[in-house]
Amino acid sequence: xxxxxxxxxxxxxxxxxxxxxxxxxxxxxxxxxxxxxxxxxxxxxxxxxxxxxxxxxxxxxxxxxxxxxxxxxxxxxxxxxxxxxxxxxxxxxxxxxxxxxxxxxxxxxxxxxxxxx
Amino acid sequence: xxxxxxxxxxxxxxxxxxxxxxxxxxxxxxxxxxxxxxxxxxxxxxxxxxxxxxxxxxxxxxxxxxxxxxxxxxxxxxxxxxxxxxxxxxxxxxxxxxxxxxxxxxxxxxxx
Numbered sequence: 001x002x003x004x005x006x007x008x009x010x011x012x013x014x015x016x017x018x019x020x021x022x023x024x025x026x027x028x029x030x031x032x033x034x035x036x037x038x039x040x041x042x043x044x045x046x047x048x049x050x051x052x053x054x055x056x057x058x059x060x061x062x063x064x065x066x067x068x069x070x071x072x073x074x075x076x077x078x079x080x081x082x083x084x085x086x087x088x089x090x091x092x093x094x095x096x097x098x099x100x101x102x103x104x105x106x107x108x109x110x111x112x113x114x115x116x117x
Numbered sequence: 118x119x120x121x122x123x124x125x126x127x128x129x130x131x132x133x134x135x136x137x138x139x140x141x142x143x144x145x146x147x148x149x150x151x152x153x154x155x156x157x158x159x160x161x162x163x164x165x166x167x168x169x170x171x172x173x174x175x176x177x178x179x180x181x182x183x184x185x186x187x188x189x190x191x192x193x194x195x196x197x198x199x200x201x202x203x204x205x206x207x208x209x210x211x212x213x214x215x216x217x218x219x220x221x222x223x224x225x226x227x228x229x
Contacts, residue, residue, distance in 0.1 A: 108162070111160055
């Protein structure tokens with residue numbers, strides 16, 4: 001158990017709909033990362049939040065958005081869903097963004113499997 | 118981040134050492150080598166990382182060549198539970214974001 005909790009574990013929804021994925025980081029971790037894993041694209045970084053602020057964006061579509069709340073949990077919102085959005089969505093957390101070796105290890109949750117039909 | 122090259126697949130007999138190579142010939146001086154693994158669609162799991170010295174922890178050893186252009190992850194006594202996709206990732210430390218850039222990795226199959 002990594003200590004990172006993602007809910008729900010599975011989600012089935014129709015095209016055009018909107019869903020929210022939730023992530024609770026490990027206790028004390030300030031950074032939350034979101035990744036998407038699809039069969040054809042592999043694991044891709046979407047976005048990084050640190051202590052409530054957006055720090056970096058990867059290959060995140062404009063239909064997707066995220067936020068990190070004061071209690072440090074994060075939500076990934078996916079809207080106008082398309083069949084191609086079907087994927088595993090992982091959240092990872094780490095302590096911070098400093099240069100210290102001890103806080104640059106990322107712990108991943110078990111993911112949310114999204115199926116768009 | 119520097120690009121890495123890994124063999125797509127490898128087999129290893131149970132109980133033997135698994136040696137997973139990674140080429141990162143364009144690595145720069147401030148980039149670290151990280152290894153993660155993913156067991157059957159579970160979340161990726163951190164294994165080990167290093168800069169230029171060899172590293173060892175309870176899971177594995179990391180051997181980095183002197184010129185830092187390649188590295189080898191060693192699982193000393195592979196078990197069936199080590200069957201997974203292993204990712205070699207190179208990334209910079211310092212202020213900013215530490216997102217991981219995953220390649221295709223090496224699918225390691227541990228055979229009884």
